[in-house]
Amino acid sequence: MSEEKSLNFLEEIIEEHLKEGRYTSIVTRFPPEPNGYLHIGHASSICLNFGLTKKYPGYTNLRFDDTNPDTEDTEYVDSIKADVRWLGFEWKHERYASDYFDQLFEFALKLIDKGLAYVDESSSEEIASMKGSPTEPGRNSPFRDRTIDENRDLFLRMKNGEFPDGSRTLRAKIDMAHINMLMRDPILYRIKRAHHHRTGDKWCIYPMYDFAHGQSDSIEEITHSICTMEFVPHRELYDWLIEKLGIYPSHQYEFARRNINYTVTSKRKLLQLVNEGHVTGWDDPRMPTVSGLRRRGYTPESIREFCERIGIAKRDNLVDVGLLEFCVREHLNRIALRRMVVLNPLKLVITNYEQGEEMLTMDNNPEDVSAGNREIPFSAELYIEQEDFMEEPPKKYFRLAPGQMVRLKSAYIIRCEEVVKNPDGSIRELRCVYIPESRSGHDTSGINVKGTLHWVSARHAIKAEVRLYDRLFRVEDPTDEEGDFKEYLNPASLVTVEGAFAEPSLASAGHHDRFQFIRNGYFVLDSSATPETLIFNKTVSLKDGWTRPKTDK
RNA sequence: UGACCCAUGGUGUAAUGGUAGCACAACAGAUUUUGGUUCUGUUUGUUAAGGUUCGAAUCCUUAUGGGUCAACCA
Numbered sequence: 001m002s003e004e005k006s007l008n009f010l011e012e013i014i015e016e017h018l019k020e021g022r023y024t025s026i027v028t029r030f031p032p033e034p035n036g037y038l039h040i041g042h043a044s045s046i047c048l049n050f051g052l053t054k055k056y057p058g059y060t061n062l063r064f065d066d067t068n069p070d071t072e073d074t075e076y077v078d079s080i081k082a083d084v085r086w087l088g089f090e091w092k093h094e095r096y097a098s099d100y101f102d103q104l105f106e107f108a109l110k111l112i113d114k115g116l117a118y119v120d121e122s123s124s125e126e127i128a129s130m131k132g133s134p135t136e137p138g139r140n141s142p143f144r145d146r147t148i149d150e151n152r153d154l155f156l157r158m159k160n161g162e163f164p165d166g167s168r169t170l171r172a173k174i175d176m177a178h179i180n181m182l183m184r185d186p187i188l189y190r191i192k193r194a195h196h197h198r199t200g201d202k203w204c205i206y207p208m209y210d211f212a213h214g215q216s217d218s219i220e221e222i223t224h225s226i227c228t229m230e231f232v233p234h235r236e237l238y239d240w241l242i243e244k245l246g247i248y249p250s251h252q253y254e255f256a257r258r259n260i261n262y263t264v265t266s267k268r269k270l271l272q273l274v275n276e277g278h279v280t281g282w283d284d285p286r287m288p289t290v291s292g293l294r295r296r297g298y299t300p301e302s303i304r305e306f307c308e309r310i311g312i313a314k315r316d317n318l319v320d321v322g323l324l325e326f327c328v329r330e331h332l333n334r335i336a337l338r339r340m341v342v343l344n345p346l347k348l349v350i351t352n353y354e355q356g357e358e359m360l361t362m363d364n365n366p367e368d369v370s371a372g373n374r375e376i377p378f379s380a381e382l383y384i385e386q387e388d389f390m391e392e393p394p395k396k397y398f399r400l401a402p403g404q405m406v407r408l409k410s411a412y413i414i415r416c417e418e419v420v421k422n423p424d425g426s427i428r429e430l431r432c433v434y435i436p437e438s439r440s441g442h443d444t445s446g447i448n449v450k451g452t453l454h455w456v457s458a459r460h461a462i463k464a465e466v467r468l469y470d471r472l473f474r475v476e477d478p479t480d481e482e483g484d485f486k487e488y489l490n491p492a493s494l495v496t497v498e499g500a501f502a503e504p505s506l507a508s509a510g511h512h513d514r515f516q517f518i519r520n521g522y523f524v525l526d527s528s529a530t531p532e533t534l535i536f537n538k539t540v541s542l543k544d545g546w547t548r549p550k551t552d553k
Numbered sequence: 554u555g556a557c558c559c560a561u562g563g564u565g566u567a568a569u570g571g572u573a574g575c576a577c578a579a580c581a582g583a584u585u586u587u588g589g590u591u592c593u594g595u596u597u598g599u600u601a602a603g604g605u606u607c608g609a610a611u612c613c614u615u616a617u618g619g620g621u622c623a624a625c626c627a
Contacts, residue, residue: 005567006568008567012569032627033626033627065627067627068626071627123625124624124625127625128623132623133555134555134556134623135623166625169625179555179556179557181623189625190625191625192625208624208625209627213627229559229621230620232557232558232622233557233622256558309565309576310565311565311566314559315558315560315620316559316619317564317565318564318565320564320565320578322577323578327577333589333590338587408586409586413586441586451586453587454587518587519588542588542589543588543590
């Protein structure tokens, strides 16, 4: 395989820059605002930014864009750092836009001195009404032509807390008729008396995104500042400010954010789901957050692989969540320990098994012999899955039915002899006979069966709660539907099975273990589980290749 | 009725003027003590119309479709 993997458009740009000597190494940054938890879309950006400096010489900073103290909090800072590390990346410098507040203030003064910024006393509504529209030019503020001295004095007094919140702003003096709305004298600073998670009450004025992000990039000498497409119009202002300030020329490049079907990736919407109790928290296993995926049992490897496969481009997209599921199955298939767990038990009695019990050997992972074997107890009273038995089976039903034979995984072949019912007609238990010569690994019976079932020994089984998850929304793109997106939540996104029976070895399951419950799916111990109460989360189902007959849904 | 960004199978992404490829999904078959895994094969695509060229997914024009922009959010 000497075939070079094709480059995405950013790698092409960087290789060109490196080749022509514009840079000898690159610096990128991942710039979250600490006002929410990271989600799968951020994971894509993290893999991109950190991946680029893994592939090319250079490094990546983690920089918190903390210029709006109203919504930001250290809780988010901590979760973001944990998530980036869990994904497998380490930043060079941990920085905060708030580290630069003094310098940003000086930058603002510099702009004022150059006659490129002014203090405006218009109200928020007045500024909006003077802004014009995409098709109509705006109007100049009556405060636009103050002298430099006046602006300097006023801005200092803004900083010193002499004016009430919202009463004044510092604006760049560009062009109120500019075709780009962002160039119509954008607000640079606002007055806001809010406690900042890092600078406390030192400041009562805070810079806006446009006056913090690019300047922070410049201070850190970021070479390639990568963001999403909605910032394309900001680039003109980004470049204007850097040029007028005469500071290090970072450059902004944009890519299309990744969207995934059957979920939402908007911090605002995710926050709503949390606050309104539609999920149990940011780390609810149904959430597309990094912490949710982690609790659900996803591995960092599988998430990185997913990000690699979906790639980077500039067009709108809606990625099939099936690809994410494929990636996690692919990884878990290699590493997960196979275990037997019966979710909906049906009692099965082997009438001709007279030796009480015995231990049978079973592979821990057929994909990995080094995972070894274990012993599992077998006895005359077992549980199998309710859905593995049908009294009147359709054609091609390989499971148990009256008179039909199946193999019990790693044990014996059995034949169903009798169905014992309760007074209400429901099935109480199955009575079967086993074929003694068919023991797994020592089968001399010569019998071939199509189906193999998982099972647990009734006497030895341990109880477990199993949480089954399905997609959070019923529709591919909840944001695109009529009305509130929450109307499209999937009511069956969580199904809790309380009375599952697990094989005894699961009593010692650890939080880092990954399991495949045979014939069912991949599972992980929930973070809330204790040695006394086993709780498992379903990460993802096994692929189901069985095309059921039409009568059966 | 403005500006900007984007347009390749069902989905995501390659092809950088010269054979439209890869992955997922779907379907069919083989193997299988997990209806899993693995293996083999099949179906499906350049938004449209003009132009440039020996040759266009690629360059040009127009149209169409989608997205973004009028927060003291980022």
